[in-house]
């Protein structure tokens with residue numbers, strides 16, 4: 392294999408592939424080095440396989456880590472519409488889902504990867520899979536040391552031959568440690584530190600939450616629409632509305648994932664509670680009236696008849712138990728406090744958050760390369776001439792809704808264009 396290129400891209404994920412397309416279109420010779428057996432492996436798992444690749448509304452307020460002024464410059468250099476035009480140009484039709492989320496029209500993440508790979512195959516860029524970069528040495532040109540590696544599922548085969556490449560520019564697009572089972576790694580942070588960049592510790596964001604209350608195990612698998620409020624020291628630190636999924640360990644689903652970043656940050660400073668409103672469209676007064684009328688109507692019937700059809704049956708049983716209402720006891724014999732408590736729990740089910748399920752389940756990582764050390768309009772390193780840092784490797788993480796992929800495409804495209812300049 393030829394070993395000298397204009398641009399070498401470390402990591403063939405979202406930002407690396409976007410960078411490769413743009414650098415190759417600008418006439419550079421491009422090599423993408425990817426340690427997985429296929430490029431874009433993480434993209435395939437995004438949006439539950441449907442790939443929520445951007446959003447109608449993009450702006451600095453949907454991101455954390457970087458100051459708004461940084462991202463203003465980024466979106467001025469490459470307006471969000473230019474990313475949509477990029478995918479239009481690749482032949483990807485799109486459709487708009489809830490909250491302005493964009494998906495491929497086929498609802499298949501494979502198509503997003505497909506159009507990127509097709510474009511690279513039709514151009515001059517080369518992609519070398521099962522090739523892990525182990526060192527990047529700056530000089531008059533960069534020396535990039537890599538190693539052939541077996542696919543992730545092959546735990547027995549040894550690492551293969553060592554490879555050495557040179558390039559005028561290097562784009563570091565190695566992603567974060569999230570989802571190590573599909574290739575997430577901290578390797579990019581080590582490469583960055585080796586090049587003199589400041590890397591803040593990574594922590595999981597957009598991740599399911601573990602709670603202390605054992606009752607959640609009984610609700611495992613219950614999905615419902617809820618409003619979730621997170622409090623710390625009596626102060627609201629985050630709220631979200633949407634689908635909430637109870638799991639054996641705690642809370643998942645979009646509502647929980649959307650509050651996770653703030654909840655975990657607050658956990659470093661003290662106790663953190665999540666309060667789930669399980670009847671978010673009904674006011675407390677209206678709910679209480681509904682339950683009182685229902686209790687009067689079912690006075691000579693057991694509580695389980697009163698609860699049937701009100702909400703999810705597993706949830707009803709657990710809340711009845713927490714409220715001290717006996718499942719088989721007659722409604723008419725209920726202590727009034729039990730009904731009040733039951734109503735109160737439906738509007739505010741408190742749970743204490745004790746942590747997250749970690750990088751294995753996190754969609755994105757907070758932490759990484761200090762944004763101040765790269766140019767916001769090109770993603771060129773301010774520390775090492777000719778180096779670029781893109782995507783999740785940066786200490787910028789977005790809300791759920793297509794924001795993380797949008798920034799991966801944006802930073803990759805800007806870096807690819809700039810790196811191709813002589």
Ligand SMILES: Cc1cc2nc3c(=O)[nH]c(=O)nc-3n(C[C@H](O)[C@H](O)[C@H](O)COP(=O)(O)OP(=O)(O)OC[C@H]3O[C@@H](n4cnc5c(N)ncnc54)[C@H](O)[C@@H]3O)c2cc1C
Pocket residue numbers: 401402403404405406407424425426427430431432433434436437438439442443444445522523524525564565566567569570574575576578579753754755781782783784792793794795796797799
């Ligand atoms: C389950 C899941 C669902 C998600 N859903 C969405 C969604 O719907 N919408 C959204 O906007 N975001 C979503 N995200 C987040 C989004 O996927 C990431 O933010 C995005 O992929 C980051 O792009 P990247 O290029 O920085 O990193 P990646 O896409 O992770 O690419 C990095 C690549 O670098 C390779 N690599 C790492 N180190 C080396 C090395 N030393 N040598 C060679 N190769 C290396 C990796 O194998 C990987 O392929 C989701 C994430 C997950 C895990």
